[in-house]
Amino acid sequence: MVNLDWSKLPFGYIPTNCNTRCYYKDGKWGDIEVSTSEYINMHMSATGLHYGQQAFEGLKAFRGKDGKVRVFRWEDNWERICFSCKGILMPELPKEKFKEALFKVIKENEEFIPPYGTGASLYIRPLVVGTGAKIGVSAAEEFLFLILVTPVGPYFPQGFKGVDIQIVRDADRAAPHGTGRYKIGGNYAASLASGARGAKEGYKTVLYLDACEKRYVDECGPANFFGIKGNSYVTPESSSILRSITNLSLCALAEDMGLKVERRKIPVEELAELDEAGACGTAAVITPIKSIQDRETGKVYTFANEPGPTSTKLYKRLQGIQYGDEADKFGWTTEVM
Ligand SMILES: *Cc1c(COP(=O)(O)O)cnc(C)c1O
Numbered sequence: 001m002v003n004l005d006w007s008k009l010p011f012g013y014i015p016t017n018c019n020t021r022c023y024y025k026d027g028k029w030g031d032i033e034v035s036t037s038e039y040i041n042m043h044m045s046a047t048g049l050h051y052g053q054q055a056f057e058g059l060k061a062f063r064g065k066d067g068k069v070r071v072f073r074w075e076d077n078w079e080r081i082c083f084s085c086k087g088i089l090m091p092e093l094p095k096e097k098f099k100e101a102l103f104k105v106i107k108e109n110e111e112f113i114p115p116y117g118t119g120a121s122l123y124i125r126p127l128v129v130g131t132g133a134k135i136g137v138s139a140a141e142e143f144l145f146l147i148l149v150t151p152v153g154p155y156f157p158q159g160f161k162g163v164d165i166q167i168v169r170d171a172d173r174a175a176p177h178g179t180g181r182y183k184i185g186g187n188y189a190a191s192l193a194s195g196a197r198g199a200k201e202g203y204k205t206v207l208y209l210d211a212c213e214k215r216y217v218d219e220c221g222p223a224n225f226f227g228i229k230g231n232s233y234v235t236p237e238s239s240s241i242l243r244s245i246t247n248l249s250l251c252a253l254a255e256d257m258g259l260k261v262e263r264r265k266i267p268v269e270e271l272a273e274l275d276e277a278g279a280c281g282t283a284a285v286i287t288p289i290k291s292i293q294d295r296e297t298g299k300v301y302t303f304a305n306e307p308g309p310t311s312t313k314l315y316k317r318l319q320g321i322q323y324g325d326e327a328d329k330f331g332w333t334t335e336v337m
Pocket residue numbers: 058183219221222223224242243244245246247280281282283
């Protein structure tokens with residue numbers, strides 16, 4: 001194992017041994033290759049550079065107490081990257097190729113998989129990008145699929161604590177019939193400026209409302225929003241949010257714990273009726289929300305100072321499954337080695 005200060009690692013990029021790649025050319029995907037280069041060589045008029053033809057994924061592998069390495073719900077990430085690719089006219093990668101590239105990159109970087117008990121994990125970032133040259137607006141004919149990995153530290157080095165967030169009404173990350181349901185860089189570009197402004201104003205992330213009516217809660221920066229209201233787990237139903245695999249997992253766990261799961265529109269005013277609120281995604285699992293300030297109206301919705309009991313329970317159960325401490329009754333983890 002390499003010598004890193006595992007529990008102090010940031011959520012950032014640290015070079016590893018290699019990445020895996022696969023090229024699409026002449027109408028088909030080639031063989032999986034291992035590359036030690038951190039750079040990619042592409043034509044200056046590649047569609048990925050000019051027209052945003054680019055999709056990505058984020059998943060994690062965890063080392064358990066038993067020393068085994070488990071990857072969480074990878075088949076769902078494969079399905080989702082295919083969905084994103086289809087949405088912006090890129091070819092879907094066959095499941096077997098995705099699996100080969102994934103398992104290979106994890107195994108080849110074994111010494112970068114953090115030890116059990118440090119709260120750290122191996123972050124895995126698959127990427128598809130249009131590399132074929134075009135000037136007229138159209139899809140490329142050549143693509144690169146790549147998976148890079150990097151060890152990341154615990155998202156909450158100071159412990160699981162609530163954050164303050166901000167509702168923005170003067171910016172949208174995606175439109176109802178736009179690309180919000182795909183995991184693509186374009187949505188991120190659309191949210192960078194409002195996210196940076198929110199950070200400057202002291203907020204961990206921003207909460208977007210539905211772009212059409214500005215009446216309903218939509219996406220929480222790069223994460224899904226959820227709330228706990230009495231005995232219910234509520235999360236927005238919307239055509240412009242990403243289908244978070246963490247959220248799907250929390251829904252299943254909530255149901256298993258006897259909560260009612262409601263996937264429906266959440267009017268902004270209903271935030272006042274929630275007992276707990278949180279953002280969820282692979283990076284942090286759950287980011288508990290302490291307060292939500294409406295930037296335009298000045299209204300503030302506050303929640304329990306410490307993370308609420310239900311969010312904490314959900315967080316612990318999901319992490320328990322990911323690290324192999326708890327029985328994986330849903331079959332979410334796959335042993336890699
Ligand atoms: C990746 C992502 C999420 C979280 O999805 P997970 O599968 O839980 O990691 C939520 N929203 C957006 C916009 C995302 O890009």
